[in-house]
Amino acid sequence: MRRAKEGSVNRSKESSEDTSKEPGADFLQLDIGEAPARGRAQWLAERLRLALADGRLPVGSTLPATRRLAADLGVSRGVVTDAYQRLAEAGHVTGRGRGGTTVVSAPTLPRPERPPATAPSSSALFGQAPPGTDIFDRLRTTPARIDLSPGLPDLAAFPRAAWLRAERAVLNTLEPSAFGYSDPSGAPAVRRSIARWLALNRGIRVDAEEVIIVAGVSQALALIAHVLRRDGITGIAVEDPCSLGIRQHLNYWGMDTPPVRVDADGLRVDELTASGAKAVVLTPAHQFPTGVVLHGDRRRHLSRWAEDGGLIIEDDYDAEHRYDRPPVSALRAALPEHVFYTGSISKLLAPALRLGWLLAPARYRDALALAKRNSDLGNAVLPQLVLAELLDSGELERQLRLLRRRHVHRRDAMIKAIAGQLPGTEVHGAAAGLHLTITFAPGVDGVALAAAAFALGVKAHPLSWYGQRPQPPGIVLGYAASPPGDIAEGIAALGAALRHQVGGNPR
């Protein structure tokens, strides 16, 4: 609020008496005459973006009302709404309610002449093979102009107003005793809502009491590892390639993670059987990172393996995010007594909420509930009840539809950019999820490519990070969290890096 008085864009109480100075009057000295006739919204968005980047529109300031700015510029209100919408999708502004449109983040301008002194270099981040356990934390804290890391939904789409509304509704009617200690396995209301959601969206029939609320899939895996170790199990097979985070998690909790190959039909169940592993964690609906769907024959084969005593841990990490294919049913739906099933709202709302669920075969349920109890006495209650409210009111369903539209749009932008900038590249797993995996002709060095892209200000992960055994040269690219313009720019940087590499141009 202090900054608001310094700038000229805010309608502070002091200036409201000065009616000759309307907030949009000479706002940013915009001259609509500069705009192309058929691209005014884009022109306006670009001008605003520059003002955000150079500090003329600081974080916390409010944009003029659309009606007012449109009148002042002599354009239709739709032009201004469209421009604001672009900024909102890019995560720079939020609001648009009675409080107005507020600036929440500034775009980073490329500053090749002054990289942050403390940031690790591209070779420090990408030079290590295999990557260390700190790789994600180091990458997260290293700034880059464009972030195409996989695993994030469109964070700018988080329904702030709906969340706050739901929380107000919860707080208005909550009994005081609900602020005390509660059921460590979760609040009854949210367990009911999750059970209903899983029935409707994933075909899983489950009683509310069977749902254990956890702090995301990472905690679910920690609890499972703990309980299985007490049961004498010391290894959990993983898909190869698979999520590096999951592998590191299991290793930390004392589990070996023997790799089992993934081919075009999904997990090689014959190799799983041959490995002698007693348990396996997999992503059957949309294999991470290859995007393969587990084929029907493999599902049957895997079911037999489970019925012979194998334990399946089904990580249904992005089951809801499918675009142009029918839903793939959950293994848990058919094999309740052989499948641990886990999911979260990280990709539906936000990873920062640390809220997920876990279903277990009946014989493991009490042990898991006890492990959860002794880990943290249960998740925080308020966010659970807010989630229940969002589920029951249909708000989450609405959010999912919104995300799907945006994600498809961004996916298509990425595929188009790849076709233009990376000809000959093979694209995998486009039918669902939040990322694409692309592979290159043999001879390309995926790690060097990611390192070169990073040097150009673009984060993306080499496919090899996810494998325990050698993988084809490839890159894993998240598209959900970036607006189309960033995606195009990021892929262009990758294209430049690839041309440089295959051109054999020595440094």
Next chain:
Amino acid sequence: MRRAKEGSVNRSKESSEDTSKEPGADFLQLDIGEAPARGRAQWLAERLRLALADGRLPVGSTLPATRRLAADLGVSRGVVTDAYQRLAEAGHVTGRGRGGTTVVSAPTLPRPERPPATAPSSSALFGQAPPGTDIFDRLRTTPARIDLSPGLPDLAAFPRAAWLRAERAVLNTLEPSAFGYSDPSGAPAVRRSIARWLALNRGIRVDAEEVIIVAGVSQALALIAHVLRRDGITGIAVEDPCSLGIRQHLNYWGMDTPPVRVDADGLRVDELTASGAKAVVLTPAHQFPTGVVLHGDRRRHLSRWAEDGGLIIEDDYDAEHRYDRPPVSALRAALPEHVFYTGSISKLLAPALRLGWLLAPARYRDALALAKRNSDLGNAVLPQLVLAELLDSGELERQLRLLRRRHVHRRDAMIKAIAGQLPGTEVHGAAAGLHLTITFAPGVDGVALAAAAFALGVKAHPLSWYGQRPQPPGIVLGYAASPPGDIAEGIAALGAALRHQVGGNPR
């Protein structure tokens, strides 16, 4: 809202046209002529309480505006405000903003003729010695008219409006990237705020980066146990008596918990030394449950033990709740390299928030951060930032002052009731905290007393639950979560049970 239309107490849109029927007009058919001239507020509160209990004022309904009801009854507005305040303190209503005063919970009327069929009997709950690991969950889910279990603050005092305001402020300015994965050790903003709070309130100098945000003290202990076990430590000495929950937690995570006696000066450090234990968890500021403060000599002795290689885990569980004594400084302040320090907002705001902090000796910090990371990738971000906002705005300070006033009032009510109903009983630990421990003359059976009180609808814990070795006959009584009327009634029930027991009256 559906119920609102059925009742007569709500001001629904439909009835707002019917101006002859003012909401307070014949509200509950109250006749002020029945009220004693000098106790009108109490009379009104009692009538409202009955209407809450028998369903005439259902949960979700709104009480008439104070001004209106006062005018209708022909009393001053202060009488109505006072009555509403009593209901609010008891946790039955909330609000009082523009939305009006809303009913959130009904008092339970004693129904001796129809106990819930599935509730465990008094003997099932109290018959087991030592109590099982499920005792707290079973007690929590067993209803009772009056709950004097220790460990809870005044839950009705949770600052709902301030919490919501802070959350709105956070959501209005949060960058989209904050909804993604973040630092597993906690959001920088709240670590800074906690560091400041600990400096101001506990005399602990600590950098923000040294603070690890955890899901309460229970998680802090789980993480410490895990890290110490990797360091080859297999036992952590505990005070005897001590928190049963803490003991069960440590046992679950594979730690032995050798008991060390507590006397009038606190932990017997000579016994700790003799035990050979490498680590100890203790509550030096207000020993749980005896309320003893660790004496200066013992502190010096304990410091020497630590400097000789012993590790101290300081559970500063209710350091802020002191009433008529100077603050006791934290061990951590003097011994940063020998003390793990943990605390939470469970007793300042609500256990349901599952939010706490952990400081560690430098050589354990990275290992603990890694354990936290692999447990759940960090606490949820929004509540952390809301807490930071409440800390920075002074709202938490205000909450603490409010709680202190209420708690002192309730403590005094309990001490007075004990003097009247339980003559000859010794009261311990009244100078701080949220509970009293009372002990009886030898020969009294504390467990039987708690069981008898439970049969009369009053929950309280026998002191023996907290000891590994025999304890004097006693009861641990929480006063903070109950209004004075409930406290008086609960202590009266205990008194009746004691008279019955020492009267030697056989069943």
